Amino acid sequence: MATSSYKSRPRGGRWPRRLAWLSVLVVIAAALLLGGAGPAHRLELVDLGAAFGLLRQGAYLALGAAVLGLATLVVASLCRRPRPALVGALVLATVAAMMVVPWQMQQRARQVPAIHDITTDMRDPPAFVALAPAREAAPNGLAYPGETTASQQREAYPDIRPLILNLPLAEAMDAAEATARQQGWELVDVGDDSLEATATTRWFGFKDDVAIRLRDVEDGVRVDVRSASRVGRSDVGTNAARIRAYLAALSRRAE
Template sequence: MPTFRPRRRPRGGRWPTLLAWLALLLLIVAALVMGGAGPAHRLEMMPLGTAFDLLRGGTYLALGAATLGLVTLTVASLCRRWRLALMGGLVLVVVAVMMAVPWQLMQRAQMVPPIHDITTDMQDPPSFVALVEAREAAPNAVDYPGEATARQQREAYPEIQPLLLDQPLASVRSAVEAAALDQGWEIVARTETGLEATATTFWFGFQDDVAIRLTETPDGVRVDMRSASRLGASDVGTNAARIQAFLEDLSQRLE
């Protein structure tokens, strides 16, 4: 007669498996919470404060998942349950990737000044005309904040300067409009000497307003630009980066 041997119980019993699946479940919930906070605010399903609270809660969940992933990796490795150890390690890697963007934003926020209105001409910034009503309904002011902001901009972003192009005004104006459309901005107003537009961020739907002014000079067309956030004391360098990228793109278009 054949003999039946009792099935050997895996090392560690059910604990490594339970830890691994709990870590994975917590990771999935954290990803849904963190990823959904921005779109929920953008779709006007919740106010910004609630969305930030949700994002913060998702961060705590992700850290909890990382802790469980580390415990899983340790326990499963000691028990030689290599697949479960791999699952714990993968949870750690995914959490690290999820936390990379918030960590980078926090680092940038510490490196840049707490300003939100950037311009190539701090003495006479391009003004908002068509966007006045929209900006008056937002927390941040319509007018340029003044010398205190200008001083901080000069120290932090010395590369933000007007662009001088040896091209006809009509060519520059057409290139400016094409570049704005390629950026996905909503053009609110066009004139012979510039335009106004609104840029909306992908995740939270934050709106930043842009004013571009074209001035004919004996040496060509001078392009001045202003980018200002409607909300928040600090833009974490977003407006300066937008101006720099736009002017570089414009220059390349007209070379």
């Protein structure tokens, strides 16, 4: 009886299953830290430094989960245990999926300059007036950074230019306001030829401020936009992408 029981025991004993369960628990913990860091900061449960600390811990755990998943896959395959092997493969795939967004952000950060204030008019950027107190209280401040930022913007984002609308000023302003609301921004001030708004990023809840200015010119109404982050040296291209999306939407609406 003892010999029969021994022969029926799975190869590798409990180790493949234990490794599989451990890798699953570690990848779940990593996902909670990576996915929860942003919402925790956005809900003001932790400050920005602590949130970035959670991201680092989550990345380390994800790396550990990948090592455990690979070990599970190898051990289970050698022991001919298909279920633990499948779990190990799924853990590896999950870690890869979790790291796609951070990897993309890192690659994007290497491709764009470390600037955070983008505008279609670098000589005379639209001013923040209603948002001045919020800007002055923020680390990045109120004033436009100057020619150093402008030269970096020209090289990195040559397509960020003013938009000319073939509309009367009042109609152009109505279209500009409607398009800003369509973007989901919080409108802070709307005047006859300008508006100010705040855009909040989805994950971390970072506040980026937008100023839009309209002026009559010879061939229509010129629309200038400025989008500036309140915190962070680099916006990883977010403000340029926001201006592009806004001007494209406004152009479609005006047509």
